[in-house]
Amino acid sequence: MGDVRGKKILDACCGESVSSRQLAQKGALVTAIDLSSQMLELARKKEAQTPLGITYKKLSCSDLSVFPNGTFDVVTSFMALMNCPDYPVALKEFFRVMRAQGNLFFSVLHPCFAIRGFPWAELHTPSENLTLIIKEYFNNTLIEQGFVLKKRPNHNHQMKRYKSFPT
Numbered sequence: 001m002g003d004v005r006g007k008k009i010l011d012a013c014c015g016e017s018v019s020s021r022q023l024a025q026k027g028a029l030v031t032a033i034d035l036s037s038q039m040l041e042l043a044r045k046k047e048a049q050t051p052l053g054i055t056y057k058k059l060s061c062s063d064l065s066v067f068p069n070g071t072f073d074v075v076t077s078f079m080a081l082m083n084c085p086d087y088p089v090a091l092k093e094f095f096r097v098m099r100a101q102g103n104l105f106f107s108v109l110h111p112c113f114a115i116r117g118f119p120w121a122e123l124h125t126p127s128e129n130l131t132l133i134i135k136e137y138f139n140n141t142l143i144e145q146g147f148v149l150k151k152r153p154n155h156n157h158q159m160k161r162y163k164s165f166p167t
Helices: 019-026 039-048 086-097 140-145
Strands: 008-012 029-034 053-056 073-079 098-107 119-122 129-134 161-163
Touching: 008 019, 008 086, 019 029, 019 073, 029 039, 039 053, 053 086, 073 086, 086 098
Parallel strands: 008 029, 008 073, 029 053, 073 098
Antiparallel strands: 119 129, 129 161
């Protein structure tokens, strides 16, 4: 992510704000959002104990209408987008609130650990093996929202078959 001093960062789905606090400690101007009142309460308690200047808001990452276009230099979302019911809308909002040439950093659960219902994985059970077919789960959606990928993840190794667990 590089030097974040003075950069305006949106930490989407911040949870109890571990990442938000690390970024603020490195000099970033952090706005942290989450839908969970309980998580925000924990985050605000940490902020009260050791103030870092983080602004907390209860918001959905799919509706960032309180922020004007181009508000943030960086948007982060760690281990959350895979739980977002409408991640394409969230990505569209991330793109909108980022300044031109801004950066998005995110992590998601590896698809090989996905269960039925995740929108980027399909489970098939040919013969005795469980096969997990991985779609281009975020790449195409990111590009459709206007992002330019600097490095595409390599998912070829994920097309292997995994033995199923007995039920």
